[in-house]
Amino acid sequence: MRTGIATVCLSGTLKEKMQACAIAGFDGIEIFEQDLVTSPLSPEEVRKMAADLGLGLDLYQPFRDFDGVTPDLLKANLKRAEAKFKLMERLGMDTILVCSNVATATIDDDDLRAGQLAELAELAGAHGVKVAYEALAWGKYVNDYEHAYRLVEMVDHPNLGTCLDSFHILSRDWDTAPIEQINAEKIFFVQVADAPKLSMDVLSWSRHYRVFPGEGQFELAKFLGHVVRAGYTGPVSLEVFNDVFRQSDTERTAVDAMRSLIWLEEQSAKWLANASGADAPDNKAASRRRYPMELATLPKVNEPAGFNFAEVKADDTAQLEKLLGQLGFGFQGRHRTKDVQLWTMGQARVIINEQAASHSEPAIAALGFDVDSPVIASARAQQLKAPVVARKVQADEEVFQGISAPDSTEIFLCQGSPDGTAAWTHEFGEGLDRSTETQNAVIDHVNLAQPWQHFDEAVLFYTSALALEPQPFAEVPSPSGLVRSQVMETSNGAVRLVLNLAPAQQAQTARKTYQEHIAFAVDNLVAAARSAQERGLEFLQIPANYYEDLDARFDLEPGFLATLKELNLLYDRDANGEFLHFYTATVGSVFFEMVERRGNYDGYGAPNAPVRHAVQYDSLHRV
Numbered sequence: 298m299r300t301g302i303a304t305v306c307l308s309g310t311l312k313e314k315m316q317a318c319a320i321a322g323f324d325g326i327e328i329f330e331q332d333l334v335t336s337p338l339s340p341e342e343v344r345k346m347a348a349d350l351g352l353g354l355d356l357y358q359p360f361r362d363f364d365g366v367t368p369d370l371l372k373a374n375l376k377r378a379e380a381k382f383k384l385m386e387r388l389g390m391d392t393i394l395v396c397s398n399v400a401t402a403t404i405d406d407d408d409l410r411a412g413q414l415a416e417l418a419e420l421a422g423a424h425g426v427k428v429a430y431e432a433l434a435w436g437k438y439v440n441d442y443e444h445a446y447r448l449v450e451m452v453d454h455p456n457l458g459t460c461l462d463s464f465h466i467l468s469r470d471w472d473t474a475p476i477e478q479i480n481a482e483k484i485f486f487v488q489v490a491d492a493p494k495l496s497m498d499v500l501s502w503s504r505h506y507r508v509f510p511g512e513g514q515f516e517l518a519k520f521l522g523h524v525v526r527a528g529y530t531g532p533v534s535l536e537v538f539n540d541v542f543r544q545s546d547t548e549r550t551a552v553d554a555m556r557s558l559i560w561l562e563e564q565s566a567k568w569l570a571n572a573s574g575a576d577a578p579d580n581k582a583a584s585r586r587r588y589p590m591e592l593a594t595l596p597k598v599n600e601p602a603g604f605n606f607a608e609v610k611a612d613d614t615a616q617l618e619k620l621l622g623q624l625g626f627g628f629q630g631r632h633r634t635k636d637v638q639l640w641t642m643g644q645a646r647v648i649i650n651e652q653a654a655s656h657s658e659p660a661i662a663a664l665g666f667d668v669d670s671p672v673i674a675s676a677r678a679q680q681l682k683a684p685v686v687a688r689k690v691q692a693d694e695e696v697f698q699g700i701s702a703p704d705s706t707e708i709f710l711c712q713g714s715p716d717g718t719a720a721w722t723h724e725f726g727e728g729l730d731r732s733t734e735t736q737n738a739v740i741d742h743v744n745l746a747q748p749w750q751h752f753d754e755a756v757l758f759y760t761s762a763l764a765l766e767p768q769p770f771a772e773v774p775s776p777s778g779l780v781r782s783q784v785m786e787t788s789n790g791a792v793r794l795v796l797n798l799a800p801a802q803q804a805q806t807a808r809k810t811y812q813e814h815i816a817f818a819v820d821n822l823v824a825a826a827r828s829a830q831e832r833g834l835e836f837l838q839i840p841a842n843y844y845e846d847l848d849a850r851f852d853l854e855p856g857f858l859a860t861l862k863e864l865n866l867l868y869d870r871d872a873n874g875e876f877l878h879f880y881t882a883t884v885g886s887v888f889f890e891m892v893e894r895r896g897n898y899d900g901y902g903a904p905n906a907p908v909r910h911a912v913q914y915d916s917l918h919r920v
């Protein structure tokens with residue numbers, strides 16, 4: 298698959314964008330007109346730079362508002378087009394994108410449109426240029442890809458084809474199956490973009506909220522599968538208009554973009570191999586058919602079987618040790634060569650890393666996941682351009698395969714064991730009489746605060762590298778703003794990761810006021826809370842109003858309600874079951890949560906999240 302990206306996806310100057318695209322490994326780029334117009338580089342210099350960087354200049358875009366116009370306007374439009382065709386000769390480019398008219402069209406007549414496009418194609422031919430006609434979702438008369446293709450067929454000129462853009466097709470919910478009926482020679486270009494499902498006008502949605510594949514909710518593997526089945530072999534190019542990407546680090550966004558295409562390519566290959574029923578025209582043989590476009594695959598990973606460990610780092614670890622001890626964790630000793638401690642409660646393993654820079658506050662530093670094969674998972678992550686994390690190991694210590702997540706959390710791919718134990722724990726506590734734990738527990742979920750500019754990147758990272766499934770996101774009110782919350786989990790809930798996007802005000806204060814937490818699931822939360830209370834644990838104090846509201850909503854048994862209130866426990870219930878939980882006070886940017894899931898409760902106590910945010914806000918702002 299030939300990979301591409303439109304310069305409009307990135308921040309920076311044309312030169313910076315081109316360099317970043319080459320570093321990220323793209324085959325070609327689309328030059329968005331404004332990037333050229335505002336560049337100090339001459340077209341010849343751009344051409345040379347692209348050649349030196351090994352980048353194809355695959356598409357010049359966009360040429361706007363051409364078709365469906367009065368004869369006078371047509372004349373002016375053809376003149377405008379000719380100037381662009383001449384410019385393209387200097388750039389050494391042969392394909393231009395012409396989008397359907399949104400502004401100046403006054404005549405809704407396919408014969409007239411076809412006639413005007415035929416004139417354009419003829420002129421293009423004289424300059425050795427191919428015109429890719431694209432239906433914008435908000436085009437005045439042409440806003441549907443099948444309509445655009447009908448016009449291309451009517452014109453039937455070698456220099457006129459169509460451009461398929463997943464956003465315009467999927468935002469309007471057009472059926473993608475008919476793409477297969479398009480003559481592949483007439484598909485001159487394919488653009489891909491994902492997007493969250495939003496209810497707003499489609500132009501604003503397109504210009505501000507597009508994201509890279511895997512970061513939104515569109516069915517892109519299927520879209521590209523149909524394109525491949527049509528027989529298309531040209532570039533598959535990202536065209537993502539996004540307010541955040543346009544102000545983020547250029548090279549980093551280009552890598553995020555590349556990751557999305559590598560992943561999409563694999564997902565489409567999978568879709569093609571599995572498509573059945575209405576999606577597979579013939580039979581099994583059809584699904585194994587080879588198509589002109591070769592799709593690369595990746596080392597396979599299944600979803601992780603569980604958390605292997607969580608690691609918190611601090612300069613002064615005393616507060617963390619105290620909290621874990623009060624929660625019922627047992628100290629299992631220090632590592633034989635590194636400055637780290639192991640604390641466990643059942644299968645919940647927490648490493649306290651003492652190697653933090655001086656004066657740094659406690660923070661979540663690393664997460665370990667149980668995977669089938671750490672080496673295969675690491676190979677996959679590296680092919681997806683995840684940065685590798687190196688850990689010093691001594692002879693006969695377990696070698697951890699590590700990668701760095703977009704928020705710099707270190708992700709370790711660990712060898713899972715069927716009984717949930719971890720072999721590396723023997724490297725801790727030599728000669729120590731291991732302390733006993735009070736109860737069984739597992740890591741239920743981990744909640745990580747994401748920097749605003751890396752939130753979408755993080756969703757794709759965990760989806761593509763770890764096979765976690767993003768759930769529809771929620772917005773949680775807090776005193777300092779709405780907190781966007783995105784659950785990423787495995788189908789059985791064994792791994793649950795919650796990505797939070799802190800309000801800008803919080804992320805910008807010098808003090809890291811956004812908080813992250815690790816939640817442990819136990820069998821009996823009330824008993825666990827009582828023991829923790831006896832050990833002096835400082836609970837997050839829940840306001841009395843909350844319990845009145847709880848009673849009104851759930852009509853709880855008075856004794857139970859009194860227990861919840863006495864112990865500062867939070868409660869939720871839905872059709873699947875019940876959820877009890879409590880939070881500790883925060884140290885640095887970390888706090889802990891303890892939960893009990895009853896029945897098949899699968900959530901996170903979302904109705905209680907605003908209460909937690911408000912109480913935490915209060916305790917931070919109390920002087």
Ligand SMILES: O=C(O)c1ccc(O)c(O)c1
Pocket residue numbers: 358359394396431433462488503504536
């Ligand atoms: O928003 C636009 O104007 C615009 C321009 C060119 C495209 O290819 C596109 O998909 C949208």
Ligand SMILES: [Mg+2]
Pocket residue numbers: 431462488536
């Ligand atoms: Mg487009």
